[in-house]
Structures are given as structure tokens and as C-alpha cells.
Amino acid sequence: MAISKFGEQLRKLRFLCRHPETGKQMTQSQFAEFLYTEIDILYSNTAISDWEIGKSRIDVNDRRLLCAIIKILKQLGGVKALSDANFLLELGDYRALNQEETKILFPESISDEQENESPVPAWAEKSVSTIRKFTDSLSVWHFVKIIAWAWIFLITYWLILPSLQFPFIDKEVAVKNMYLYVMGTLFIPLAIGGMTNIKNNLYWKEQNIQKPLNLWLYMFQGAYVGFHVGYFLMFFLKLMLTQFNFQSAAWFEIIKILFILIVSYASAHLVPYNLWRAYQRLELSDGWIFFVFVIFGIGWAFFFLEYYEMLISPILGTIMILISISIVIVIGIFKKRK
Numbered sequence: 001m002a003i004s005k006f007g008e009q010l011r012k013l014r015f016l017c018r019h020p021e022t023g024k025q026m027t028q029s030q031f032a033e034f035l036y037t038e039i040d041i042l043y044s045n046t047a048i049s050d051w052e053i054g055k056s057r058i059d060v061n062d063r064r065l066l067c068a069i070i071k072i073l074k075q076l077g078g079v080k081a082l083s084d085a086n087f088l089l090e091l092g093d094y095r096a097l098n099q100e101e102t103k104i105l106f107p108e109s110i111s112d113e114q115e116n117e118s119p120v121p122a123w124a125e126k127s128v129s130t131i132r133k134f135t136d137s138l139s140v141w142h143f144v145k146i147i148a149w150a151w152i153f154l155i156t157y158w159l160i161l162p163s164l165q166f167p168f169i170d171k172e173v174a175v176k177n178m179y180l181y182v183m184g185t186l187f188i189p190l191a192i193g194g195m196t197n198i199k200n201n202l203y204w205k206e207q208n209i210q211k212p213l214n215l216w217l218y219m220f221q222g223a224y225v226g227f228h229v230g231y232f233l234m235f236f237l238k239l240m241l242t243q244f245n246f247q248s249a250a251w252f253e254i255i256k257i258l259f260i261l262i263v264s265y266a267s268a269h270l271v272p273y274n275l276w277r278a279y280q281r282l283e284l285s286d287g288w289i290f291f292v293f294v295i296f297g298i299g300w301a302f303f304f305l306e307y308y309e310m311l312i313s314p315i316l317g318t319i320m321i322l323i324s325i326s327i328v329i330v331i332g333i334f335k336k337r338k
Contacts, residue, residue, distance in 0.1 A: 185297025226267020
């Protein structure tokens with residue numbers, strides 16, 4: 001395994017340290033003993049070795065341990081100045097010593113002028129500390145997921161929102177918008193399901209899942225079900241606003257899309273969980289009927305275009321939507337009782 005830059009520098013600094021009794025070079029075991037004296041946590045020489053060769057990494061939030069390492073290195077001659085300590089931290093992608101830590105570990109580097117400066121407000125320090133903890137805890141994978149979710153939001157906004165902006169100018173615009181809607185209903189829930197990290201979910205790791213493939217299938221089913229549930233709630237809301245001649249603001253359009261994505265993501269988690277709680281198994285025979293939601297958008301697009309005039313009428317539109325919702329609820333109740 002390749003030695004990390006932090007580990008390599010830590011080893012160099014340890015080699016510069018001298019044991020106060022023997023005057024010899026500090027060993028990993030001796031360094032671990034000094035750590036135990038400093039923070040009352042027992043580390044083995046293997047743990048020190050793992051840090052140095054990059055086999056394991058100190059948690060970014062464990063400032064107590066990082067400061068203890070720097071304190072020992074300074075006391076025993078490995079670290080000479082504040083810049084040496086911050087350089088070591090920088091190599092490990094840890095933040096530099098803040099003013100409080102510097103005052104404790106390197107009091108000689110704090111000038112009288114700095115000590116007499118007006119103190120930073122507590123709320124400001126707490127805010128900065130919280131932001132630092134959050135950013136330090138983010139890995140490259142977290143940033144990749146954030147970017148992926150941003151793309152999913154933009155694609156959903158582009159494909160789905162036009163179908164929620166009726167009444168349309170003419171039939172051609174309606175067909176174009178529903179075509180985009182169909183494309184979105186086929187692929188966006190698939191992307192949301194892919195972003196659902198069910199593999200590393202602690203609950204599912206503890207269950208004895210005989211057919212893990214079914215778990216994944218029901219997770220994707222849940223994403224499709226939730227996507228359509230969220231969409232139709234927004235559709236019904238838009239229908240009500242249209243009948244009362246209310247115009248929605250731009251920020252409300254964003255909320256519509258976020259709501260659909262959130263419901264879809266939550267449903268991807270809940271559908272397999274509810275089936276498992278109900279049957280203590282994940283057989284396709286228990287919930288196969290709801291896989292129809294994968295192609296439900298195609299049927300809805302044809303239905304919408306066929307009965308568009310009727311749907312946007314004040315009375316018939318409301319009645320038809322309520323009937324549709326009632327049918328879905330009845331199917332759910334029937335399935336649950338069964």
C-alpha cells in the first residue's frame with residue numbers, strides 16, 4: 001500500500017523525536033505510550049504504523065487526537081514551529097490549528113497584539129466550526145452525489161415541469177409537453193433509485209434477505225410509485241390553482257419539482273421496508289401489481305391528451321382527479337388486506 005503524504009511526514013517527525021530518558025529515536029510503541037499518557041486512550045504500535053503507511057486514517061473530527069500528536073511531536077523535538085504542525089495537518093487534508101489550539105500548543109507564536117484583539121463573537125466561531133465540520137466530513141463521493149442530484153433536479157425540471165404548466169396554448173404544445181413527461185417518468189425514477197444507497201443500509205444488512213435482487217427491484221418500484229404520487233399531488237394542486245385563476249410564482253415551480261423528487265426518494269426506501277414488515281419476505285408475488293407504475297406515465301399521457309379539455313374544466317376535472325385518487329387508495333387497501 002502506498003504511503004500517504006501525511007503518514008510519511010508523521011514518520012519523519014517521529015524519527016526526529018528523542019525519548020526523554022534514553023535519548024534514542026522514538027519507536028512506534030513508545031509514541032503510542034505517550035499518546036496514552038496524553039489523552040488516556042490506548043493505541044497499539046500497529047495503529048501508529050497504519051497511520052504512517054496510510055492503511056488507516058485519523059478522523060477529521062478527532063481534533064483531540066490530532067492535537068495530542070502535535071503536542072508530543074513538539075515536546076520531543078519532532079515539530080519545531082507552528083508552521084511544521086500546520087504543514088503536517090495540511091498533508092492529511094485536516095484543517096490548520098485554530099487560535100484556541102494554537103494558544104495551547106504554541107503559546108509563543110501568539111503575539112501580545114493578537115492576545116489583546118477583541119474576541120470573536122461566540123456565534124461566529126460556532127458557525128465557522130459547524131461549517132468546517134461539515135466540509136471536512138465531505139468526501140469526493142459526497143460531492144459526486146451532490147452533482148448527480150443537481151443533474152437529476154435539472155432534468156426533472158426540464159422534462160416534467162412543462163406538463164404542470166397548463167392550460168397550454170394549443171394541442172401541439174400539449175403533445176410536446178406530454179412527450180417530455182413520458183420520457184421523464186421512464187428514466188428519472190430509475191436515476192433516483194440508483195441514488196438510493198440501499199446496499200449500505202444498516203437495517204437491510206441485519207435482515208436475512210434470501211433474494212437481494214428483489215430488494216433492488218422493490219426499491220426501484222418504490223421510486224416509480226413515489227414519483228407518480230408526488231406528481232399527481234402537484235397536478236391536483238395545479239388544477240385547483242388553475243380553476244381559481246391563481247398564477248404560481250417561479251419559486252413555487254422549484255418546490256413542485258423538489259416535492260416530487262423527495263417523495264420518490266422516500267418511497268424508494270419505504271416500499272421494500274413496508275413489504276418486509278408485512279410479509280417478512282420480499283417475493284415479487286406480493287407486490288407485482290405496482291410495477292405497472294413503471295409504464296404508468298405512458299397511459300396517463302394518452303389519457304391526458306384525450307380528455308384534456310374535460311380535465312381543466314372546473315367541475316369535471318376535479319371529479320375525475322378525485323375518482324383517480326380514490327381508485328389508487330382502494331387498490332392499496334385491497335392489496336393490504338389481501
